[in-house]
Structures are given as C-alpha cells and as structure tokens.
Amino acid sequence: MADSKKFTLITGCLIPSKFPFIEKSSRMVLGSFGIQLVDIPGISCCPNQMAVQSTSKTLWQAIAARNLALAEKTGCNIVSLCNGCYDTLKTVNSELKEDNELRKKVNALLAGFGLKFEGAIEVKHVVEVLHEDIGVGAIDRLVKFPLRKLRVAPFVGCHAKRPMDHMGFDDPYEPYFLTNILETTGAEIVNYPERNSCCGGGLSIGRKHDVVPASRRVLRSVLDNRGEAVVVNCPFCFTQFYRNQLDINETYQDDLHLPIFYFTELLAIAMGFDPDEIGLKEHYENGVGGEERIIRRIRGDTPKDDIFDAEVTRAQLEICSKCLACADDCSTAMITTEYHPEDLVNLVLEGKVDEAVERPDIWYCMNCHECTQRCPQSFGMVKLIIRLKNLAIAKGKVPEVVEHRLTSIHESGFSFPVDEGGREALGLPEVEGADVEEIRELMQKMSVKRTRKKCD
Numbered sequence: 001m002a003d004s005k006k007f008t009l010i011t012g013c014l015i016p017s018k019f020p021f022i023e024k025s026s027r028m029v030l031g032s033f034g035i036q037l038v039d040i041p042g043i044s045c046c047p048n049q050m051a052v053q054s055t056s057k058t059l060w061q062a063i064a065a066r067n068l069a070l071a072e073k074t075g076c077n078i079v080s081l082c083n084g085c086y087d088t089l090k091t092v093n094s095e096l097k098e099d100n101e102l103r104k105k106v107n108a109l110l111a112g113f114g115l116k117f118e119g120a121i122e123v124k125h126v127v128e129v130l131h132e133d134i135g136v137g138a139i140d141r142l143v144k145f146p147l148r149k150l151r152v153a154p155f156v157g158c159h160a161k162r163p164m165d166h167m168g169f170d171d172p173y174e175p176y177f178l179t180n181i182l183e184t185t186g187a188e189i190v191n192y193p194e195r196n197s198c199c200g201g202g203l204s205i206g207r208k209h210d211v212v213p214a215s216r217r218v219l220r221s222v223l224d225n226r227g228e229a230v231v232v233n234c235p236f237c238f239t240q241f242y243r244n245q246l247d248i249n250e251t252y253q254d255d256l257h258l259p260i261f262y263f264t265e266l267l268a269i270a271m272g273f274d275p276d277e278i279g280l281k282e283h284y285e286n287g288v289g290g291e292e293r294i295i296r297r298i299r300g301d302t303p304k305d306d307i308f309d310a311e312v313t314r315a316q317l318e319i320c321s322k323c324l325a326c327a328d329d330c331s332t333a334m335i336t337t338e339y340h341p342e343d344l345v346n347l348v349l350e351g352k353v354d355e356a357v358e359r360p361d362i363w364y365c366m367n368c369h370e371c372t373q374r375c376p377q378s379f380g381m382v383k384l385i386i387r388l389k390n391l392a393i394a395k396g397k398v399p400e401v402v403e404h405r406l407t408s409i410h411e412s413g414f415s416f417p418v419d420e421g422g423r424e425a426l427g428l429p430e431v432e433g434a435d436v437e438e439i440r441e442l443m444q445k446m447s448v449k450r451t452r453k454k455c456d
Helices: 016-017 022-031 048-055 057-071 083-098 099-115 126-134 137-141 175-186 208-224 237-251 263-272 280-286 292-299 314-323 325-329 330-336 342-349 353-357 368-376 382-393 400-412 422-425 435-446
Strands: 008-009 036-038 079-082 124-127 151-155 229-232 260-262
Touching: 008 083, 016 022, 016 237, 022 126, 022 260, 022 263, 022 280, 022 292, 048 057, 048 083, 057 083, 057 099, 057 151, 079 083, 079 126, 083 099, 083 124, 083 237, 083 325, 124 126, 124 400, 126 175, 137 175, 175 263, 208 229, 208 237, 229 237, 229 263, 237 260, 260 263, 260 292, 263 292, 280 292, 280 422, 314 342, 314 382, 325 330, 325 342, 325 368, 330 400, 342 353, 342 382, 400 435
Parallel strands: 008 036, 008 079, 079 124, 151 229, 229 260
Antiparallel strands: none
16 A cells, blocks of 8 residues: 555646746645655656547557556655646546556557556545645644735636546535635635636647637636636646736736736745745746735735824724725715725725725825715725825826826926916916925925836
8 A cells, every 4th residue: 555645746747847836836835744755767748638649549548557657666656736647647547447458458568668557556636635635734734824815716627627437536516625725724715707617728729719718718707706816736727827818918908917826836835935945936037917926915025014194094994994985975986987995995904005006096086085074983085095195106106197297396396387478468476486496305305206107
C-alpha cells in the first residue's frame, strides 16, 4: 500500500514551461503538511487528450501507461497539479485496471522499454489530496493571514470532475472541495452563473476564434456578481483567464482587470509564505488583473490610508451603512445609475479604501450637501466622498476637469481666467491679480502639483 505522505508529482506541460510559480507554491504548501514529493525520471506529457487521443486512442493509453509504470517504480501514488493530466492518468489507470485485454495489449507495447503496468498506485488531484488526505482542519491551523472579506470565485474546470465513472472525488454538478478549502482560509465565496462552465481552452483546436469569448463569459459573470478574484485548480483554466484578458479588452473594448490565482498561491500566502519566496514576482509582471494589490491586502502590506479623522469616523459610517436614507434624496443618484454611495461606505468599512479611491463614482458627487441637510446624525455622505477625493488626488488620480482647475490656479490664482474685456465694457473695476507665487507656495506645501497623472 502506497505511503499516504509520499506522492509522485505530476506538474504537466504548462506549469514548467509558463507558470513555474504554480509549482513552487504547490510544493511549499504540500511540504508544510509533511507531504514528500518524488519526481519521476523520464516522465513525458500525460499525454494531452485533445491532440494525442484524437490521433490514436491506443497511443494515448500507451503513453499514459508508460508514465503510470514509471510512477509505480517509486511505490507512491500520483498527485497532479493539472486537470488534464489528472483526467488522462486517472482515466487510463482505471481502464487498464478494469480491462484485462487492454492491459495485455498496452503492456505488450511497454515491454520493449522494460516497463509494465501493474495497477499498483492511485492518481489523485492536488485538491483531493489537500481536502481528503490532509483535511481542512489541518489547513485552518496553519492559516496566518486569513483572506477575510476577499470575494473569490472558485472555478474547478471540466476535467477534474467529469466523467464521474473515472474521476469520482467531487460532485460533478456542484463541486465543493475547492470551495471548502478557500472558505477555510477565510475567503468569501462568490456564487456566479458560469461557475460550472468550461474555460474554453479546448476550442483552440477547432474554433480558435471562440476561445476569447468563452473566457470573457466566465470573467464577466464573476465581475457582475462582485467577485474580486478567480481561483482555479488547473493551469489550462489559469492561462485562459490570466492571458486572455488583454485580448478580451482589445476585442470587446472591455476593461477587464480581474486577478487570477492558482489556489495554492493563495493558500501559500494565507499560510505565511513570502510572495517572493513562492515566485509571485513573475505572476505580477505578466498579469493584468492587479494580483499584487490583492496579495498586499491579504498580508496587510498595503499602506493604511488615513480615511478617518474628526469629521469622518468609523462610528458614523457604521450608522450610515444601516441607514442610507440620504441616497434616496441624492440628486446624482436620481439621474446616474452608476453612482453607488452605499458601496463606497461598505468598501471603507471593510478596509478596502484603495478600491474606493479607484472608483470613478467618487467624482459623481456634486458637493450639494443635500445629504448633510437630511442626515439624522448631521453627518452627510459628502464628507466621506471629499476624503476619498483627497486620497485620490494624493495618489495622482485626477480627473481632467480637476487637472485644468489646478493648472489654472497654479498659473493665475483663479480657477477661471478673468474676462477683463467684458468687465471693462460694463464699467466694472479691474480685478487685482492674485499673488501667484504665494498660491504656488501653498500648493507646494500641500503637495498639490500643477500636473499629475490623469484618471482614465
């Protein structure tokens, strides 16, 4: 019987070639639970179903059997980091164990290489090993940086759950192993319509032009349900979502910037591993979703924006979040459906000030103070919005109109140039010019520069 704490590791093709940080985080997470990983000398592609099985099913079975026979020499069960590898090796392992004639046929092919399939080991997915062999209780005990309030969208993918006659470790319609693991870290699970869809990677052979819209459908579903990150357990799903966002944005004039994580990356961070230690720098450099910002938030590395002061207190916002009566009388909210002051309050209370500052609707507030007039606590949402605008300016996120006003004040002391000709025609006295140097000195002392990075 194979050692339950010792596995042969199957990384597949994509991870070593494109995403070594997935392997690194997986090795470190498994190692934290005393799992010893053994590499298999001479191993090849699993092989890929779409390419090899389509060419010859027997060839597909024979190559898979060769890998299984090599793994059997270690005396260890297999743990796979890839859905495709898991599907191929688990399926062929099951078929060869159940079909004597097929096993004889394949072993005849392997005999020329001094190999023989014995059926002595099992094939497991890394999600299965962590959920069943290690257990969520053991994971919970090692969590040092809980993923509190991070709204994650688990995406299991097709080949880890179907067909059930060979896969059989999770529910094929409502898979819950990955969800349970993420919940153990303290993450909030997003329920979204496309959670059981396919990532679309398989279309790359027959309908390559449909790969991007297939990925977009899933990502838009996550965003429409307020998901903050997609978490996968397959490198093929990872690449579809991680790499396709640029193509989606270009093709559809979209603005997708959704973080994508392989689940052991988040586990490693939750367990206290340093991002550099698990190779996340490469992930950050090639992604477009802002993964680094999410990791910093989890670890508490993000500088704490000083949002609260004498005018804006947490106690006041707690009351606001339960009331929100002013939103019904807000002039902007009546005409602009994209303005959601209640979301801004909740983001600040959840510690997501950086996200609130990035939202365009902080600039929709007209500072009319209707909310102040109607507020039972004489607070007024406008005070929070002004604080958020201040922080946005400090971060260099300046709308074009504000940029023009700042530039004009810097140059003349006024937001709008004086119409001296019009004043003279009406017999009005000449406006005495402001002391521009004093104004500029004040702006410099308050770190308000004449030009800044404009908002998109």
